[in-house]
Amino acid sequence: MKAGLVQTTTGLDPSRNAADLAAAVDRLAEAGADIVFTPEMCGLLDRNSKRLAANAMAEEDDPTLAALRTVARERQVAVSIGSLAIRTGGGKLANRSFVIGPDGSILARYDKIHLFDVDLPNGDRYRESASFEPGADLRLVQLDWGRLGLAICYDLRFPHLHAALARAGAHVIAQPAAFTVPTGEAHWHVLMRARAIETGSFIIAAAQTGLHEDGRETYGHSLVVDPWGHVLFDMGDRPGEAMVGLDLARVEDARARIPNLTHSRPLPQPVIAGGGR
Template identity: 50%
Template sequence: MKIAAIQMRSGLDPEANLAALEPMLAEAAAAGASYALTPEVTMIFPENRDQLRSTAAPFEGHPQLARVGELARQHGMHIHIGSLAVPLPDGRFANRSVLFGPDGRQVATYDKIHLFDADIAGLNAYRESATYAGGDVAVTADLGPFTLGMSICYDMRFPRLYNALANAGANLIAVPAAFTVPTGQAHWHILLRARAIETGSWVIAAAQGGQHPNGRATYGHSLIIDPWGRIVAELDHDRPGVLVAEIAPEQVADARQRIPALANARNFALPGALQP
């Protein structure tokens, strides 16, 4: 099975972002990919919360998603929109992944679980939870020879989610992202390879890359990693592009037989500590 990671440089106009995505999906399909993943915040990478509120469309009847469904049917492939902002009744948004099947229908959605709330020395506090509501359900989806586990960006720092996805049958894990340059240089490759190694799964990470109209810079370097933790394909830059690689489920079985970490895991107690 061939899979594709689409690297983008999303801006402030959803229609312009969709127009940039369409030829890259066509390129992935022409290369034989039957599954393509786009980055986090594919449809709009906003400058601020007010701009997001003025441009984010309701999920039902979403115009850009309707077009993506048409493209999935046209190319006969699974298209996985890494994420887009979906308005919620409380005034916040869900950071939602949407998977389309080759028939153009939505087959799965996932709302990003882990939100980045931090007090950083010398900077103002960052509260992703002020804009987004975290999801509370892990999601897998059938891709034929593979079972897809869905995650988004900051999720990758929480191994328990990936362990749960693998134990639920996932052997290909999607990580759409919009990593900053400093954290990307320090952690991107290491974290993604670790998630592949500890679960014995294929990992595909589609990234935002470059200088965006909102003033932010993202790291790029979309990756496809095998179950042994080897990087089998990489866009070694921050420019838009298409990354395609062939993957095989047999390598999952081999990695998990050689290092049966999922099977060997045990529950344990830590006296005096709060239980997860």
């Protein structure tokens, strides 16, 4: 299976972002990609919650979703949209992934379950829950080459989510992101490799990179990690496109060699021992 990755520095103009993404998907499809992966918030990236709420659109009006459905149909290529800010009609938005089939249809949606609320030592403050409602359901989609599980950014830090996807048959787990630079430098590679090793799955992480129009800076380093934890490809810190071939037989091999998914048992409540004050 040939996987295309797009690494972007997404800005504040949804129409321009949509056009740039569609052009990248078109080039990767021309080069032979079976599926193309894009980053989290690839249609509009804005940490100003009021401006984000004003510019976010419903699915039927979102220019990025429309553009990528069109290029998928025209090029007969699947697209895993890392996520878009989607207006749902409720009080908050959804941070929503989409998987688009080669006919342009929406095969799956996943709303990010774990929201990033944190104050970082460098002074950056993130309150994702101020803009977004958390999702409640895990999602996988069956494609011609295998089964794809969906996660988004901060979900990376919750291994039980990835284990559940792997037990449900995921050969590949999409892990799009807009990681901050401090946490990316400290944790990005090791967490991606850990999730791949724990699940015996390929992890494909299309990422945002660079200094964005909203003032944030993201880490980049879009990755493809194999089920044994080897980094097959690292895109570095510049926007661009890449293609990586995956041998999906490695999934079965890794899970046979380390069958931890089948050995996992429910755990009892911890017992705290000791009689000290």
